[in-house]
Amino acid sequence: MSEHEKFMKYALREAERAFDNGEMPVGCVITFNNTLIAKSHNQVEKLKDATAHSEILAITSASEYLNSKYLPGCSMYVTLEPCPMCAGALVNSKIDNLYFGAYDSKSGACGSVFNITNSVHLNHKVNVYGGILDNESISLIKSFFSDKRE
Numbered sequence: 541m542s543e544h545e546k547f548m549k550y551a552l553r554e555a556e557r558a559f560d561n562g563e564m565p566v567g568c569v570i571t572f573n574n575t576l577i578a579k580s581h582n583q584v585e586k587l588k589d590a591t592a593h594s595e596i597l598a599i600t601s602a603s604e605y606l607n608s609k610y611l612p613g614c615s616m617y618v619t620l621e622p623c624p625m626c627a628g629a630l631v632n633s634k635i636d637n638l639y640f641g642a643y644d645s646k647s648g649a650c651g652s653v654f655n656i657t658n659s660v661h662l663n664h665k666v667n668v669y670g671g672i673l674d675n676e677s678i679s680l681i682k683s684f685f686s687d688k689r690e
Contacts, residue, residue, distance in 0.1 A: 544639050547571055547617040548673045551641070554581040554594060555619045555680055561586060565680045568594035568618040570602040570611070570635070577614070578602035594618060595626035599633050610634040619677040621648035621670060627656035630666050637667045641677030 541549075547569055554567025558581035570578040580597035584590060595618055602611055615637035622630060622640065627649035630638060638650060638657060649656045650668045657666040 543574065544617070544669070544672050547576065547615075548619070548639065548641060550576060550579060551617045551619050552673065552676055552680070554579050555677065558582045558594070559680060559684055565684045566594045566618065566620045568598040568616060570598050571615045571617070572602070572606065572611075572613055577605045591625065593623070593626050595622050596629055599629055599635075603633065612636060615639060617672075619673075620644055620681070621650050621652055622657075623647045624649040624654055624656055627654070630657055631659075631662050631664050634664050635666055637669070639669045639672050641670075641672055642674045642681065643670055 550569045551567040555565040558567060559565035563582040563585050567581045569576050578598045578601035580594045580601060582594050583592040583597065602614060603609055611633045614635050616630065616635050617639045619641040621644040643652050645652055647653060651670065657668050
């Protein structure tokens, strides 16, 4: 198992926590120097906050851990391609690398529908790598929506 798969498995565990809590199953971890420093999962329903996406919560946690508003040297692992809000937060926090599982053909903002993380109009670009353990991420999302339909 590669290092990226190892950290994505941590993100998948977070996504499972979201699933168990009735949230859209998206999980996220952030690493610094190959050490996990932050983890989170979607908490939109629990917190009644449209901005409580796993990526936003993890960025806040990593910023607190490093005592910095910027996160150079950090990598984010998230189970679903970030939306425009989260992609903007990645750019604004100056995270170096994004590794994600499933592509989001409806609102993905890291290469699918939009490409905020590599926009020539912004002051930071994020290295983006998609499709890591994507089948596991897709399976969890499909189960979530299948359960919702029942």
